[in-house]
Amino acid sequence: MSDSSSTEMLTAILRTEIAALEPGDRLPSSRELIARHGVGPVTVSRAIALLAAEGMVVTRPGSGTYVAARRRPGPDEGPPDTSWQTVALAGRAFDPGGAANGPLEELPPGTIPLSGGYLHESLQPTRELSSALARAARRPDAWHRAPVSGLTPLCALFARQAGNDVSPEDVLVTGGGQGALSMLFRALAAPGSPVLVESPTYPGALAAARAAGLRPVAVPMDSDGIRPDLLADAFAMTGARLLYCQPTFHNPTGTVLAPDRRRQVVDVARAAGAFLIEDDFARHLGHGGTPVPRPLVADDRQGTVVHLTSLTKPASPSLRIGALIARGPVMQRLRGMRQVDDFFTARPLQEAAVELLSTPAWDRHLRALATALRARSTALATALAQELPDWTLTRHPAGGLHLWLRLPAHLTDTAVADAARLHGVSVDAGHRYFPTDPPASHLRLGFAAAADPADLTEAAHRLATATHILPRA
Structure with a gap:
């Protein structure tokens, strides 16, 4: 497990525990947290720092970490009112377009990422x-x-x-x-x-x-x-x-x-x-x-x-x-x-x-990356051909990080993307890539962000399971 995922997991656990405590209650010591959750001291330090930044805890050097006082709205306070911004922003339209649902979105745990456009950490130098x-x-x-x-x-x-x-x-x-x-x-x-x-x-x-x-x-x-x-x-x-x-x-x-x-x-x-x-x-x-x-x-x-x-x-x-x-x-x-x-x-x-x-390490990295990307591209294309033979791979690319597939006429890209997410796979719906109405439904499937090449075969299986239960358009 990576340091970042360990930190996120411990932080989530501590948030739950803090919710059951009272302001001023002392949290377990760092040594206790390390032993209880099987994490390292750096992970504990980062989790406590995140909680402190969120205002959930306060740290007292030499004493420990304590639950912070919870701010409660006064009797005359209602929910924040930002409606004035609608008028202030009039005439300053901003359409994020393709930026929405892009490679920076957070995915639920266990999701196999076929979306986005970056290398998995294992492929990075x-x-x-x-x-x-x-x-x-x-x-x-x-x-x-x-x-x-x-x-x-x-x-x-x-x-x-x-x-x-x-x-x-x-x-x-x-x-x-x-x-x-x-x-x-x-x-x-x-x-x-x-x-x-x-x-x-x-x-x-x-x-x-x-x-x-x-x-x-x-x-x-x-x-x-x-x-x-x-x-x-x-x-x-x-x-x-x-x-x-x-x-x-x-x-x-x-x-x-x-x-x-x-x-x-x-x-x-x-x-x-x-x-x-x-x-x-x-x-x-x-x-x-x-x-x-x-x-x-x-x-x-x-x-x-x-x-x-x-x-x-x-x-x-x-x-x-x-x-x-x-x-x-x-x-x-x-x-x-x-x-x-x-x-x-x-x-x-x-x-x-x-x-x-x-x-020379840069050239070695690029050669190794080319080999890995070629193997991953082939693995995903092969798995898709077996699991979803009615999907059309428009080309087997000689470079890049993605496959571009045309869906059968009875499927829409948004329906497939939504069903895939429910089955633990993230994909990019094709309509986002067209400046005008798309001529057909497509998906962009990435093969570089998954943690392991074997995940690509599993992702194709999950996609097949997700789409076989979809109604015909």
Whole structure:
């Protein structure tokens, strides 16, 4: 059991016990709690700290931990009244869209996660990250202010990853990918403007675009990626000056934009006088055996492509380090927005990223990750074919963290998602990935967040059990 789950379990037990005590009653000592619950001293310390932060207990050094006085509302106090905020927020609409029910939601104990988009802890380079952070913290300037654009060695590493003649001066280090995406939408288009997106697409991009006041416009995909002919039509009809796309291991379908289309898509955007946001989140998530195509930005010298990448997917959700690559006046705008938003990305994390990416351990991690992801993808696809043969796997992806499945006509994605949750499996309903009405019901099933590959087979069995009792639509 992980430290975090042990802490959560002990905290829940203590909350129940505190509810039966009176204010001023003394809790068992740390030694007693360790012996009674079979946990370590760190777990007890963390649980007590959480309860103290919640105001449930008070600690008295040298004396012990006691139940805190319970605040009771006075005779004239009613429930809090926040109705005034409805008026204050009028005209400031915010639609979280795809952010709802996303990868940050808490799941009930025992649930097998096929939702979300991060690696399980067992797939993360935890030891390497800890070592990198420790080495970074020992640097004399580790806590100095970082440059707005990012540390030069880190910018150079991201530039080298992009390839061709991308230089460190073209790089802006960011605090992960999602915040950078939000900044791009605000920087590249005015509120009320259209933004072209693949259909389906990443819900977080739809949420960020709508939060920036933009109107997502769907451009259909096929098995080779976004269609250049329909993209040109969409630019002509909408007057859009911005395209968001994921050319490599697209989320949710896993599609890789075909070689002959990669140049076409950039040319269509350039002819429209538009920017192309290339979300390259999955560059390090290939499953091995097939070379990952180089990013679109590597072959773009005119500044059409604005490239976005991040280390959170292949490393850890808490390594909030990403990068934007852009050429021309737009980079000056992005640097200016960075100074308005948050000045710079935390230097210790940047230093740790440099340490991590500069060692052979990073390449070893990526090779091991590719093998593990390929095995997990195959295991889940095989289990689904056996348990649910009428579900259609749209492709067996060569990279990424998900499978994209089309459901039979008699099932809806929301009904399946709700039934799955009741049977201990979390899945992502497909309608969230479409900017307009979806053409059919789909599910996105992740294979990287489960604790053990064997859980994927069990998850497929639970899904079959859940859906077999659903009424036909």
